[in-house]
Amino acid sequence: MSPGRVVVVGGGIAGLTTAALLARGGALVTLVERHDQLGGRTATLSLDGFRFDTGPSWYFMPEVFEHAFALLGERIEDHVELERLDPAYRLFPEPVDGGPSQPFDVVADPEANWATFEAREPGAGEAVRRYTQDSTRAYRTALESFLYTTFARPDRLLSLDLARQAGTLAGLLTRTLADKVAATVTDPVLRQVLGYHAVFLGSSPYRVPALYSLMSHLDLVDGVRFPRGGMYTVIQALERIARAQGVEVRTGADVATIEVDDASPSLRHPRRSGQARGVRLTDGTFLPADVVVSAADRHHTETVLLGAHRDLPESWWEDRGPGISSLLVMAGVRGALPELAHHSLFFTRDWPGNFEDILGTGRSTPPEDLRIPEAASMYVSRTTATDPDAAPPGHENLFVLVPFPADPALGGRDREVVERHADRYLDQVGAWAGIPGLRERVVTRRVVAPADFARDFSAWRGSALGMEHTLAQSAMFRPGDASSRVPNVLHVGGGTIPGVGLPMCLISAELVVKRMLGETSSRPLPAPLRPGYLAAARPRGVWSESVG
Template sequence: MHNRSRTKSGKSHEVAVIGAGFAGLAAASVLAESGNKVTVFEKNTGIGGRARTFSQDGFLFDMGPSWYWMPDVYDSFFALFGKTTSDFYELKKLDPGFAVIFENEVMDIPADYDAVCALFESIETGSGAKLRKFIAEGEFKYMVGMNDMVYKPGHSVTEFFSFKLFKDALKLQLFTSFSKHVRQYFKDPRLLALIEFPVLFLGAMPKDTPALYSLMNFAGLKQGTFYPMGGFGKVAESFKKIAEDAGVSVLTAQNIEKFDITSGSISHLHTKNSSIKTDAVIGSADYHHIEQHLLDENYRTYDEDYWENRTFAPSCLLFYLGVNKKIDKLRHHNLFFDENFDQHAVEIYKDKKWPKSPLFYVCCPSKTDPSVAPEGSENLFVLMPIAIGLADPDVIRETYFNVLMERLEKFAGENIRSHVVFKKSYSVSDFISDYNAFKGNAYGLANTLMQTAIFKPKLKSSKVRNLFYAGQLTVPGPGVPPSIISGRIAATELQKYLNTKS
């Protein structure tokens, strides 16, 4: 695709993309490569969306994504432009991939898959062989899902009507609960927690999530966990570079405030100071925000009740900490499962309240990457999943800071709080102000059956002819790889529309 070509008619169209996250930059790059004149409008001062970075006192903090799974999705995107991942950053496979901290023990998850199976076997007799079977199923789901299903636009059920896909869909276990599926293989609560954690962090109770999502366990336990040296910001920068090399103009600090719609199509976008003519728009900012705040009611596909009745993945309370000493016991990725998993899940998804005894996650990239902290220091990213829509005043944030740090210090066996030289918190109200995120969600819509594939908010507006959506609130779902794929699909669908217009 890296040989630039004009659109079918030879005409170049003006396309506007709202949002410079992974979905927006991916969509912009694909559309520019097809010969369109593409401009990305980003409301914040930096690119990357939730994968923004900031620097302070010699520390470089990734503000959002920190798990690099599904490396093939990044590889596939770069290959569209004749590039490889290594053209942009060095990818390091972590060993251990991550650690899970239980009440009285730490479980390191090795990079080597055979060693992971041996670890399972040492905890529960027979579970090594069961894990191989479970992951083989997950791998099948991943291959079918990633090759045949995930790049479909989700317009209607007919996309999935080929006999092969229908037959494969039965094997994908869309109608089996993830929780039930896992319990057919494993009994030990530690193994269950290890298998179920990606579901908790990316949306929905395990019992409400289709068993299809065991494909994530294949990604995490067999493909492995990677880290882009220099941090996730390097990945965002690589997407910006590809976009600009393809001819995209990326404008920051440009908040789109309204659309002009003529004969059912957007003709102009308005920022505070300017009016921009356009032939088509991809909205990769928050879907709800675009519909409810940029479109008049008669042009909205979904009303407010629709959004109120969706199941959202969590928001989170985050702390970015600079610590002026090394913390020996921490690994790069640390999952604290020293409290009750089920109770915290209920508090996120059902009761929607601040958790009593939360699980949490600590990322310490300075274990792998000396560039993100001054010598002799640690860079910590502490994340606690919470329900969306909670009030998050400083007093609540501070209370939880001390709850989490107490448990972290107990695990580390040393004082950390008195060595914190930089601290910044980030939570629900920040997600709203920075990303216009509906109720401060961090990860989009939960992966429930009724919110999978064709049941997600549509990629194409049903009321505005030249408006398409990308990002974590539409197909295929939350996370960086799905957002990249979402941008690619949206661009392909918009190009089809432009071709018919020419």
């Protein structure tokens, strides 16, 4: 039998990796991307001689990247040059007297960090050391038991080792990350060091479960890396590999709908209402498919692309939290900026109030009840600290990310309003970091607001990352990667399991392969995948039902 046809909707890291993996398996894969550039949120912007990564900029969980490339028969080190950052990042607490902040660094040496923390709070060095030991155990448990499973067979998650950890896991799931951190240290800035990762989950430490303390393993134990040339070098590598595997890549190809023929329920698919036959582009082109994989925003896929055959109607989303959005400021700056590290974090004193402003108090606070913070906790990246080629000689680049309310109206008709916010936040960076006249030194800039996320990525409520990781929206409670209404439609990316962020998106691509194979284990697939592996495994999974 000839290999089946797959259409992958969306050319971000999840869609691109999925396309490459399925093409290696023998499928005839067409990847369609609405923009002229692949990468989705992980894009690159060239502006007046400056180069910016426009999205993710922290390279965490290197073993996940290595494994994804290994599945494709590649070594990531042959494509991407990684550099370990030291310092890993610099912290700027809110000044108490109106002057500059008193920053300190988190460095590559854990022992040096414990000493720094001890100096801020007696006993904190040993307390954080123990905390990170727990974080490492939680991280390993997540890798071995939760992240690489489709949850198609929850019983296969059970193991003797997991049973032994039942009490610990219960504690990690029933209290918040903020609660766990508060039981570890009392210094407010150290609490922020242990809790800021929640922003990477689209949420706050007061809303995500304590299980996500595992993320402290990533920066305080494993360290922070950076791919020379920028995060987009990972996308470029995956594009080369996908094309070499035989993927047909179509950019400038926007999908209007996933076309579905009506189909009756069956014993195996009691909720089935249809069978996808392909996708229709906005220009009228029809691309037939045996399997459709959507890497588009999950809300957009459900409520627009699937139409009447959606799993998650609009009413389902009304009680869910979209998480944070962001105001992004990409600025080219004249002169050197040694005051800032490659990664810098700015923390306000009223952290709970800051998060309440942008997230509200409930699971799904209406946009009109959210507020833009005056002084913001924010993240600033100066990649020219590591990669000077990202700016013209005598200049530096800055990427400022301000957590913002998920309100698609922000930055729509009121561009001048978000530009004024950008001015204020640049002034805040300059004041706290002790950089006189920072804004006046900006020679070019680009501002991205929630309205841009809504327009460019059809992002639900203009969110920046995707559905936040509260307990009710994590692991098996997160929307799965297989449609129950249209069994040959699968989902990949931040809107499905295991969650948001580049490593999670890479894992979600592997979970699509597991669905195709009918593989229900909780462990990563053996690498490399054998070329043509899908044809040999058709009797077991989605693949057999679609093309068998």
